[in-house]
Amino acid sequence: MSEWILSLEGTQAGHDLALALAMLAALLHALFGALQKGRHDPWMxxxxxDGCYALIAAPFxxxxxxWPEPHMWLIFAGAMLIHAGYKYLQAMTYSRGAYTVVYPVVRGTGPLFAVLGAWVIFDERFNAGQWLGLATLLGGIFGLAAYNLRHVIVARETLVQALGLAVATGGFVALYTTYDAYxxxxxxxPFTFLAWFFMLDGVFMPFxxxxxxxxxxxxxxxPLFKRGLLGAIVAFFSFxxxxxxxxLDKVGEAAxxxxxxxxxxxxxxxxVLGxxxxxxxxxLMALIAAGAVIVEVMG
Incomplete structure (x- = not known):
């Protein structure tokens, strides 16, 4: 299967598959966030x-x-540090704000930084239409943040702090997206990276x-183990x-x-969460989605 994946790089079929994979990741990542935000404490x-997906990934x-090439060990070390920071900020965010408030901000601020990172690292450049799409997406994000600041009642005393943490978490989303693509x-x-990533990444939070x-x-x-097992399966397919x-394709567009x-x-x-x-x-969330679609169509 690895050779088939490699044969698709830089082709139209690879672009189409990358598009489908990004959409699948969108659906599953929303489910993954809900699993972390549900009835259990986000840290637990x-x-x-993480513990479940580390155990499942280990035999693979x-x-x-x-086995990874020698130069990959330093790359894995960097990935673990970045993901540790992301998970810490994400748990802090979810413990201070309602899921529908903080999740869009986390996921929406990431693309701007990811696009800039892809420009610097991979020399990927957006055209004018794609920048318009990104601006549309960001307009929805900041409009949503302003609306929530004005109208949300639940946990309002921690809302401003939660939104600040959500922006910082979005920065780490962009960082790990760009770094992991590298x-x-x-x-x-590619399956070497995936298997070792999940095995190593799953150690931090349980520790x-x-x-x-x-x-x-x-x-x-x-019940916590059952949620962890379900979340692990979702994580494998989402991440x-x-x-x-x-x-397979451009980092910025996928992000x-x-x-x-x-x-x-x-x-x-x-x-689900009521x-x-x-x-x-x-x-406003639909505006965010529309911005992402414009980026893809204009690409």
Whole structure:
């Protein structure tokens, strides 16, 4: 399968597959965020998810895929540091703001930084139409932030702090998107990067939350483990899809298209988490999605 993936790089078929993978990542990433924000504490939920996907990835990394080339170890070290910062900020954000409030800001601020990073690192340049699409997306994001600051009642005392953390988390989203795209392109077999990434990345959160995890009662541990296992499966397809999309096609376009996840997030927050979503919020989220679509169509 690796050779088939490699044969698609730089082709129209590769572009089409990258488009489909980015859309799949959008849907699954919204679900992943809801799993972390659900009934369990975000720190504990993320620890369970990460621990599960590390355990599942380990046999594939150690016994199935080719071992990483020597230069990949330094790249993996950088990736772990970046993702550790991202997870810390994400958990802080979700613990201070409603999911439908902070999630769009996290996912929406990332594309601007990702596009700039792809320009500097991969020499990818947006045309005028794509910049218009990105401006549309950002207009929806900042309009949503302004609306929430004015109207949201739940946890209002921490809302401003949550939005600030969400912007910082979005910066880390862009950083890991660009860096991981560099990493998956630096090894011959993309599945080597994916397997080792998941195995190594899954260690951080369970380690820092080890005392809390050990203190869980059986009645608490079982549902948390089930959520972690489901989240791990979602993570494999969500993060794996976007990483493979950045290997096959342009990083900036894939990063922007993924942010249609805000629409899926609104539906999940409303239908699953029971959070109230107004028509104005839905309209602004649709504007975000429209901006991502314009970027793709004008590309």
């Amino acid at each position: 939920a993320r620890s369970a998810i 990394a150690l016994f199935v895929v080719p 990493g998956i392109r630096a090894t011959h077999d 820092i939350m080890r005392r809390e995890l050990r203190a869980l009662r059986w009645q608490e541990a079982v 794996g899809s976007i990483l493979m999309a950045t290997r 922007v298209l993924r942010e249609t996840s805000t629409v899926f997030a609104a539906l999940i927050g409303w239908l 959070e109230r979503v107004t028509k104005m919020q839905l309209g």
